[in-house]
Amino acid sequence: MPLRATGSAWLTRTRLRTAPGAPLGYLAGLRPLAACTLRDFHFTIGRAVRPPRRR
Structure with missing residues (x-):
C-alpha cells in the first residue's frame, strides 16, 4: 500500500x-x-482518488 507525506x-x-x-x-x-x-502537512494512505472531471 503506497504512502505519501508532504509538508x-x-x-x-x-x-x-x-x-x-x-x-x-x-x-x-x-x-x-x-x-x-x-506546516501544510498532508498524508495519504493508498492511492489518491481524484474527483471525476466535469465536462
Whole structure:
C-alpha cells in the first residue's frame, strides 16, 4: 500500500509537562532536545482518488 507525506518542517520551541506517576513520568522535569512543526502537512494512505472531471 503506497504512502505519501508532504509538508514543510520548521524548528520550534515546546514544553513537556507530565505527572511523575503517569506512563511517561520518567520524562518529568526534562527539556526536549529539539522539536519541529509540520506546516501544510498532508498524508495519504493508498492511492489518491481524484474527483471525476466535469465536462
